[in-house]
Amino acid sequence: MARWPASTAAVLGLLCMMALAASAQQPGNMQVITMDGKRNSKFTCTDTKKNSHRPGCTATCPNRCPRKCLVLCPTCKTFCLCDFYPGVSCGDPRFTGADGNNFYFHGKKDQDFCIVSDAGLHINAHFIGKRNPSMSRDFTWIQALGIRFAHHHLYVGAAKTAHWDAAADHIVLAFDDDGEESISLPATVGARWSPPTAPELSVTRTAQANTVVVELRGVFRIMANVVPITAEDSRVHGYGVTDDDSLAHLDLGFKFYDLTDDVHGVLGQTYRTDYVNRLNVTAKMPVMGGADSFVSSGIFESDCAVARFGRSSGGGGGAAASKAAGGIAMVTDAKYL
Structure with a gap:
């Protein structure tokens, strides 16, 4: 299993927690992309905020996400469900503890x-x-x-x-x-x-x-x-x-x-x-x-x-x-x- 440096894990953790916090405040803004061949492998985000002029974007799962990823709309930031946070x-x-370290039980x-x-x-x-x-x-x-x-x-x-x-x-x-x-x-x-x-x-x-x-x-x-x-x-x-x-x-x-x-x-x-x-x-x-x-x-x-x-x-x-x-x-x- 590849092991990421502590600094990288910490940054990912912060980003993922920010994504989850944002999705909690705006239900429906976090979506899941399912990697099933080419079908459903991309997701188009649009900004549903009233009077917003932000253009839409298309999200694609990173290569390191084997089957699914999370996409935060409308910014199209993507995260693997099993990122180390x-x-x-x-x-x-394989768990990731509150201290950021991974372990198996x-x-x-x-x-x-x-x-x-x-x-x-x-x-x-x-x-x-x-x-x-x-x-x-x-x-x-x-x-x-x-x-x-x-x-x-x-x-x-x-x-x-x-x-x-x-x-x-x-x-x-x-x-x-x-x-x-x-x-x-x-x-x-x-x-x-x-x-x-x-x-x-x-x-x-x-x-x-x-x-x-x-x-x-x-x-x-x-x-x-x-x-x-x-x-x-x-x-x-x-x-x-x-x-x-x-x-x-x-x-x-x-x-x-x-x-x-x-x-x-x-x-x-x-x-x-x-x-x-x-x-x-x-x-x-x-x-x-x-x-x-x-x-x-x-x-x-x-x-x-x-x-x-x-x-x-x-x-x-x-x-x-x-x-x-x-x-x-x-x-x-x-x-x-």
């Missing part, structure tokens, strides 16, 4: 892990995977998120599909009571859903299929993109994908607005002010160990060892609080390098 998870889960297939756990927010990820007999671990990908806030449950997942069709929608959304209120969005860019019981929550399409932005105003913003493991990916990396399952999974971008300093979880711990990165950042594949500390008994359960959900946040943060709470710093698991 804080709060990203892509592929065989393999977990185990068919299990759930605490990604973020805070007093008022808990996010689990369900992992799917394939076993490579020549390795001591599974190849894993994030198939779904289980998000809890207040008394609500939100499910965002990728539907299992044997043969990938980019034009078909493979994203699955459900709200509260294990899916009793299923979320259905029209297949149009900008289509939006918001529940009457939680009006600050919204789900918006940024492409006709497979890409949505989930936002809880003032708390988080999540870009979720369903992608498959292609035959080429499988050939290059030895994933062993068969014809009966394309291993559809989620590439994710997280933006958090109101985390406490007691936050924990695979990604959440990197947002603490007392967080110390103990990774070997020069390693080809820096890996976080300690999976047992993050495993949950279900997609909506907050029973991982480092769970914070439902706890009072009045105790404050800092090194002393972290030590008292048994905080776990990131480590490098040498056997996977």
